[in-house]
Amino acid sequence: MSSLQDRLTAGLLSTLVAVFAVQWLLVSIAIEKITENYVTSRLEHEIETLLVALDVSDPGQPRLDIDRLNFVFRQPFSGHYYRVLVSGESLRSRSLWDQEIAISALSTGDARELHMKGPQQQPLLVLARGFQKNGLELTIAVAEDLSPIQRDITEFQVRYAVLTAAVLAALIFIQRTIVRRSLRPLRRTRADLRDLEQGKVRRLDESAPDEIKPMVQEINRLIAVIVERLRRSRNAVGNLAHALKTPLTVIAQISQDPALRAHRELKQSLDAQVHTVRRLVERELKRARLAGEGPVGSxxxxxxxxxxxxxxxxxxxxxxxxxxxxxxxxxxxxxxxxxxxxxxxxxxxxxxxxxxxxxxxxxxxxxxxxxxxxxxxxxxxxxxxxxxxxxxxxxxxxxxxxxxxxxxxxxxxxxxxxxxxxxxxxxxxxxxxxxxxxxxxxxxx
CATH class of the missing domain: 3.30.565.10 (Histidine kinase-like ATPase, C-terminal domain)
Structure with missing residues (x-):
């Protein structure tokens, strides 16, 4: 992955996904805990109601005042259940039908909260407490079906996940927009470099952000150095060609000296070398004339x-x-x-x-x-x-x-x-x- 924008997006995406995943998990746990505490407080209230409605004046025949109890305890499989253990007897709600809440007797002051399956295999939250009334040890257990609450929690989790995904997508879009705008100076610099290569400009625009301005200035400095070196090199070749014309003329005249006629091979070799150097000199002089005064590299x-x-x-x-x-x-x-x-x-x-x-x-x-x-x-x-x-x-x-x-x-x-x-x-x-x-x-x- 060579794109800065893609790297920043990938980094932000992975970070946000991790943060939102942890947040979603913590919120889900918190919602479940708050809901369970609420149900527990309601079960405690129902236990107190059952304790008040329980009549143990006849130890051998404990009974409950049904009129004091919530109607849901009389509706089969309503999701609200109770069971009372006293003097070896077990009193249970009509809503249990022929099922039982598997709970053992507790000592006075003891309390137990547990999860178990209900009459229809639904999840139940059970709260059991031990009491003493009229000298008798008794245990009251109350249970509530958690299925409706769990469905609501699941729906909340799904909606929260969808909302989180939407927020995540919006943040990524905003981040990419910001990065794209922040990288505009780099794109302008790239366009300037392309124009520089094609000869449309002589140097890069230095109106760039502080982070890349030193780089742009250094490139401009290098361009100036290269152009100056190229100009000096071409001028030096032209000057050298001019400087060689007079020595070549002198050497050509020497090659015509009568004293060299006796050395035919030497004279021919000298003439050939003078001719070669003269062609090179004329080429450079002609190139300089054709190039004129235009700027280097345009x-x-x-x-x-x-x-x-x-x-x-x-x-x-x-x-x-x-x-x-x-x-x-x-x-x-x-x-x-x-x-x-x-x-x-x-x-x-x-x-x-x-x-x-x-x-x-x-x-x-x-x-x-x-x-x-x-x-x-x-x-x-x-x-x-x-x-x-x-x-x-x-x-x-x-x-x-x-x-x-x-x-x-x-x-x-x-x-x-x-x-x-x-x-x-x-x-x-x-x-x-x-x-x-x-x-x-x-x-x-």
Whole structure:
């Protein structure tokens, strides 16, 4: 169970169930005890009535004045019974019919309270006391059927249990409502994190409860540190690329020194290494130009970012006077890092501009995520070369000056976003075609 709300609900539910169960048990016991005490007091009153109604003036012939007794004692199986033991004689109520109350004689002052089965196997509460009247020892036992009272107690227990369950359900509902409202700041923070991942915001909203505010502030601090480190890293790469241009030019001039002509292998190796480093430098400089001044980690807005990219490429390939056709959806953005997508588009468009004769076309779809197609009217590639593109790191144009690391850069970025990239021949322009699909980048719910 990973949900805080479920944990709190489970904890409260188990606690309330235990408390209400103990309360229900104690209330039931208390009700039974109160009821039994009430019945006992009534039985004591009936014993006193029987004692007064008992005539023992003739020791051999004790009798009861029936008129003084309650009518229920004369009604068969009425639920109210008595038995009197005196001088070896036993007087019993008519309500017992031919049954007996199994009670033994008690000494004067003794009392006994017990439960037993009645004439119809109903539960009876029996109260027996020993007396002395006119010098004679006698025992009076009075019993009452507890069935009606027990039915009332059972009905009360059921109603009390239903009421308790209703109160328990109401408390759980109230508790879940309170917890849900209390967790709203966490849900807002989660939404802010999703917006942060998608580049919609630069930091989390710190208007949070005191319990989570330190965490939000720490996340914002870490975001600032990471963004600053990324900015410094990218600036350092760009600065390094600029700094290497002059030494590379000097080394290239040295490689043309007539003294190296006698060392052909050394000269060729030196030229190759200079060429490789120069391609890397040009790639970083071109990436910096394409990225522009946008904030680090911001989301990629198609209609805002692509036109400046196209304009930069027109300037780079101004001598070719290329036609860059763009079909872009309106109000479409992609929750990916702006510089990653710019580098992906820049690499593919740069490759198309390099090989194109007159036209380059970029077509983007409105599908979720970011799907686009780059085409040119250049010579294209053969079927054998298309199959070779499936090999990681294979570059068709690595001998073209200034191309950088080629299509492998695009493949790495596409893999990073778990997308797909396909190569083929453009049906409309006749040259090379690259189709890319980057799926929506959603935060975990």
């Amino acid at each position: 989301r990629f807005v198609v209609e805002r970012e692509v036109p400046p990219l196209a304009q930069a490429l027109r300037q780079v390939y101004a001598e070719k006077t290329l036609e860059l056709d763009m079909a872009l959806p309106e109000h479409h953005d992609f929750a990916g890092d702006r510089e990653d997508v710019l580098e992906l588009l820049g690499t593919l468009l740069d490759n198309a501009c390099k090989w194109a004769r007159r036209r380059v076309r970029l077509t983007a779809d409105e599908a979720p995520g970011f799907s686009f197609r780059v085409e040119d009217d250049g010579p294209g590639v053969s079927d054998a070369q298309l199959s070779g593109l499936a090999q990681r790191g294979r570059r068709l144009d690595e001998n073209i000056e200034g191309h950088g690391l080629g299509l492998s850069i695009a493949e790495d970025i596409v893999d990073q976003y778990k997308g797909t990239i396909e190569y083929g021949r453009s049906r409309s322009l006749g040259g090379f075609q690259v189709t890319v699909h980057l799926p929506p980048q959603r935060a975990a719910s």
